[in-house]
Amino acid sequence: MLDPKTIQDLPTPALVADRDALERNLATMAKALPAARLRPHVKAHKCTALAWRQAELGHRNFTCATVREVEGMAAAGLGDDLLLANEVLDCSRLGVLDAHVTVAVDSEATIEAAVRGGIEQCLIDVNVGLPRCGCAPGDAGRLADLARSRGLEVRGVMGYEGHLMMVEDRAAQKLSTAESMALLLQAHGDVGGELVSAGGTGTYDLNEAASEIQAGSYALMDTAYAKLGLPFELALTVVASVISVSEKWSVADCGLKALAMDHGDPEVDGARVWFCSDEHLTFAPEPALEVGDRIRVKPAHVDPTMAKHEALYLVSGDQVVDRWEIDLRGW
Amino acid sequence: MLDPKTIQDLPTPALVADRDALERNLATMAKALPAARLRPHVKAHKCTALAWRQAELGHRNFTCATVREVEGMAAAGLGDDLLLANEVLDCSRLGVLDAHVTVAVDSEATIEAAVRGGIEQCLIDVNVGLPRCGCAPGDAGRLADLARSRGLEVRGVMGYEGHLMMVEDRAAQKLSTAESMALLLQAHGDVGGELVSAGGTGTYDLNEAASEIQAGSYALMDTAYAKLGLPFELALTVVASVISVSEKWSVADCGLKALAMDHGDPEVDGARVWFCSDEHLTFAPEPALEVGDRIRVKPAHVDPTMAKHEALYLVSGDQVVDRWEIDLRGW
Numbered sequence: 001m002l003d004p005k006t007i008q009d010l011p012t013p014a015l016v017a018d019r020d021a022l023e024r025n026l027a028t029m030a031k032a033l034p035a036a037r038l039r040p041h042v043k044a045h046k047c048t049a050l051a052w053r054q055a056e057l058g059h060r061n062f063t064c065a066t067v068r069e070v071e072g073m074a075a076a077g078l079g080d081d082l083l084l085a086n087e088v089l090d091c092s093r094l095g096v097l098d099a100h101v102t103v104a105v106d107s108e109a110t111i112e113a114a115v116r117g118g119i120e121q122c123l124i125d126v127n128v129g130l131p132r133c134g135c136a137p138g139d140a141g142r143l144a145d146l147a148r149s150r151g152l153e154v155r156g157v158m159g160y161e162g163h164l165m166m167v168e169d170r171a172a173q174k175l176s177t178a179e180s181m182a183l184l185l186q187a188h189g190d191v192g193g194e195l196v197s198a199g200g201t202g203t204y205d206l207n208e209a210a211s212e213i214q215a216g217s218y219a220l221m222d223t224a225y226a227k228l229g230l231p232f233e234l235a236l237t238v239v240a241s242v243i244s245v246s247e248k249w250s251v252a253d254c255g256l257k258a259l260a261m262d263h264g265d266p267e268v269d270g271a272r273v274w275f276c277s278d279e280h281l282t283f284a285p286e287p288a289l290e291v292g293d294r295i296r297v298k299p300a301h302v303d304p305t306m307a308k309h310e311a312l313y314l315v316s317g318d319q320v321v322d323r324w325e326i327d328l329r330g331w
Numbered sequence: 332m333l334d335p336k337t338i339q340d341l342p343t344p345a346l347v348a349d350r351d352a353l354e355r356n357l358a359t360m361a362k363a364l365p366a367a368r369l370r371p372h373v374k375a376h377k378c379t380a381l382a383w384r385q386a387e388l389g390h391r392n393f394t395c396a397t398v399r400e401v402e403g404m405a406a407a408g409l410g411d412d413l414l415l416a417n418e419v420l421d422c423s424r425l426g427v428l429d430a431h432v433t434v435a436v437d438s439e440a441t442i443e444a445a446v447r448g449g450i451e452q453c454l455i456d457v458n459v460g461l462p463r464c465g466c467a468p469g470d471a472g473r474l475a476d477l478a479r480s481r482g483l484e485v486r487g488v489m490g491y492e493g494h495l496m497m498v499e500d501r502a503a504q505k506l507s508t509a510e511s512m513a514l515l516l517q518a519h520g521d522v523g524g525e526l527v528s529a530g531g532t533g534t535y536d537l538n539e540a541a542s543e544i545q546a547g548s549y550a551l552m553d554t555a556y557a558k559l560g561l562p563f564e565l566a567l568t569v570v571a572s573v574i575s576v577s578e579k580w581s582v583a584d585c586g587l588k589a590l591a592m593d594h595g596d597p598e599v600d601g602a603r604v605w606f607c608s609d610e611h612l613t614f615a616p617e618p619a620l621e622v623g624d625r626i627r628v629k630p631a632h633v634d635p636t637m638a639k640h641e642a643l644y645l646v647s648g649d650q651v652v653d654r655w656e657i658d659l660r661g662w
Binding site: 011012013043065066067086087088089090106107109110127131132133134136162241243244245246248249251253256257258260261262274276277278279280282290291292303304307308309310330331 | 342343344374396397398417418419420421437438440441458462463464465467493572574575576577579580582584587588589591592593605607608609610611613621622623634635638639640641661662
């Protein structure tokens with residue numbers, strides 16, 4: 001028996017996932033992209049307990065964004081095939097892990113860092129339109145040759161079409177994704193290897209070029225992704241207590257230290273959100289609430305919201321059924 | 332000798348404070364508001380090591396925003412006089428502490444919560460213009476009577492003029508602060524007690540009504556407060572590594588999980604910041620940088636930036652001279 005037993009007993013603010021919605025999301029994705037067709041991205045939840053559920057549903061290969069995430073996944077027994085889909089200049093903590101680690105490289109410096117750190121496998125990271133990491137598509141072959149000459153196994157290419165995740169017109173999104181992936185396939189032709197790793201929750205069903213999709217947000221979702229009409233439910237909320245009520249507004253005890261603000265304000269059903277400050281949400285509920293009432297606040301962006309909390313409470317209805325450590329935080 | 336020894340050795344992203352700038356900020360404030368004239372707000376840094384420096388400079392009374400902050404300050408031996416300047420419905424973790432704890436109350440429910448939790452002292456929290464917590468000024472006397480009838484000692488009033496912190500015209504700011512504080516003094520007339528607790532870094536030298544000022548950001552500062560021309564230096568940066576360089580932009584390994592985004596993008600000297608994603612900063616430096624170079628990123632908002640990191644590295648020039656745990660995070 002867990003203590004606390006119901007949502008009303010949780011110390012607030014509390015990060016909460018609806019277990020049933022989460023399980024439906026996991027099952028929907030596992031059916032659409034079974035086993036190795038999905039390489040779940042743990043940066044979206046930073047929680048090895050959730051990663052274990054993904055593994056139990058057939059996905060044994062994972063994507064990570066930080067060295068800490070790779071370390072934590074290895075320690076949790078999920079090190080079969082970990083892709084650090086990011087450029088890293090100090091791989092020394094990776095080379096010593098009892099896990100199968102592949103890193104992304106997009107330059108001579110990152111190739112040398114992989115070699116220096118004792119990494120054996122890499123993907124060539126290709127820029128496919130998002131102004132971030134990745135080499136020019138035409139440079140991928142040269143980097144693959146260099147990596148192989150330095151003793152690395154080159155497993156293929158990756159390229160994240162992150163600039164296309166939030167396109168609301170699905171036909172336009174599909175077309176743009178295909179154009180973006182044409183760049184990746186061109187690079188893959190020069191690089192070789194079995195992997196073409198790309199995609200995310202927004203394009204998981206549109207990206208026909210990738211051999212594996214790096215989606216992560218689908219498991220818990222947020223209000224930004226919820227607007228796209230994908231078959232995934234918003235499973236994540238922050239439970240807060242109403243601590244102050246005045247004539248025109250009410251105040252709950254969750255603020256911008258509990259909620260990611262980069263995608264804008266959170267949402268509360270039946271209320272207008274006025275603003276967040278460090279530890280407060282000022283909002284106007286309709287009908288009025290009383291001090292002590294609990295509300296469910298919907299974050300605008302799942303990944304950085306998870307990173308602000310120590311634990312995720314699983315609930316079924318009002319019952320708290322589990323508590324998962326968010327154990328992949330930090331760097 | 333610390334390991335890492337220089338900024339170049341830090342694992343990135345790393346939260347860094349310039350020790351000399353921090354010490355100058357602490358000294359400037361201790362001179363302006365000595366001893367109990369300042370009740371430093373720990374929500375701005377969440378770090379008991381930094382709070383100890385404030386205590387060594389004469390400030391033994393502190394302001395907290397969360398139960399966890401009060402617990403951590405008590406455990407660190409800084410429990411002489413802790414004000415939880417926030418409404419709390421479950422005071423059970425506070426009443427058991429070996430510390431002198433005062434809570435803010437603004438309703439019958441919060442008064443009852445204090446009594447139930449074994450708290451002995453309170454302040455009446457008064458709304459002075461910021462749409463957040465605090466009773467109407469005219470209701471403060473009634474609540475003080477109620478609190479006293481329930482056995483609580485009422486030490487006075489608090490009222491945070493948070494809506495005035497970022498006013499750039501100092502004459503206008505002073506006038507508005509006086510108007511706001513007139514409401515608090517009216518309430519204080521009805522409530523009694525020795526404390527009139529208010530203010531923040533933006534009004535620390537303008538607020539002539541408060542018996543004590545609750546400033547916190549002055550110690551480390553951020554780009555928002557730096558625009559106000561206060562005599563406090565920007566001591567806080569996030570050190571990041573350049574991990575990818577292309578023709579038009581570069582990418583560093585700190586993103587919106589390392590930087591608070593609620594006040595907008597961070598700043599980098601000599602560069603235009605394009606955008607942040609979870610673990611990346613895309614920016615255009617002038618002149619160009621190389622992979623492996625280190626940059627100093629200036630956060631827009633200090634409080635939630637601190638809450639994202641496990642530790643604060645103190646540097647003097649390029650030398651790392653100390654590492655402080657950010658031990659008051661969470662709830």
